[in-house]
Amino acid sequence: MKVQKTKRLVVGDIHGNYDKFNTIYNLEKPEDPNTTLYEVITLGDYFDTHENITPEQQLEGFKNLLALQKKHNKEDGLFYMLIGNHDFHYLVDGDDKYSGYNQMTQLLAGQLLKDCVKSRKLRFSFVDMTNRIIYTHAGVTNKWINERHKVSIPINMIDVDSFDNFKFTYGSHFDPYGNDPLNGPLWVRPEALLSDMYEDYDHEAQYMSTWTQIVGHTKCKEPIIAHEDGSRWKPSEDWFTAKFYDIDCLEKGYYIVEWLDEEGYITDREVKKLK
Secondary structure, three states, rough: OOOOOOEEEEEEOOOOOOHHHHHHHHHOOOOOOOOOEEEEOOOOOOOOOOOEEEEEHHHHHHHHHHHHHHHHHOOOOEEEEEEHHHOOOOOOOOOOOOOOOOHHHHHHHHHHHHHHOOOOOHHHHHHHHOOOEOOOOOEEEEHHHHHHHOOOOOOOHHHHHOOOHHHHOOOOOOOOOOOOOOOOOOOOOOHHHHHOOOEEOOOOEEEEEEEEEEEEOOOOOOEEEOOOOEEOOOOOOOHHOOOEEOOOOOOOOOOEEEEEEEOEEEEEEEEOOOO
16 A cells, blocks of 8 residues: 655653653554554663663663664664764773763673664664754754864765764863764754754755754753744744754653655654653
8 A cells, every 4th residue: 555654753862761762652653554654763872871770771671672673674664773972982992981871881782782883773863855854862063064074074974974073072162061063963962053053055945054953962851942043942833843853851751753745745743742
């Protein structure tokens, strides 16, 4: 039967909270898979929880998520698992260890994470070229693209970029928290991102255009939503037209659902919350 549309689920930082992810995943799964594809994007940070969840339990949850990804890709559509900063420091050798780092997690999950990157089960970004949307853990700035790379790199190629370019930097302000646009897709904070959101020439619209970005990384009680002009979300505004969404609030039950038509264009976007 011909697929009529695609439902895309986007979930923020999991941090070991796999029960809540599974609840959302099963709740949003289309009842009729023959007419609706089901895409899933998780925005990283599978490890390093502040809750009473042991490294062993986090690893078990991560393995179950990988099994779900494999089953989903076979039966339902695309399932993108992105890398967060709390996964990245288990992927690199040396001194790149940050807040939340756990030696036991490194011993248990380090090699598995490296294998997942090599096999493309984990990646740094998903870029929807049709709708001009960038999904990463923290966001992409012009400065990161233009100043931290020795050569120009297309936005849809950052997923295979050098690991060195994803490492944390104190930037020009010597800031230890990511509040500098020189920080990349694993680290940059919302204010720095909003001050320098990635833009390029939109050939269809024929002008320089800011891309929509959907991220996690910065913990919030409810989604942070901002428009291209910098104005923040108010109840009377349309969520669908916003250019920035921070949904690192899975603990509160928030996530995003997008609907795409047969040609791949987004027709609706909804920020939802578990009841």
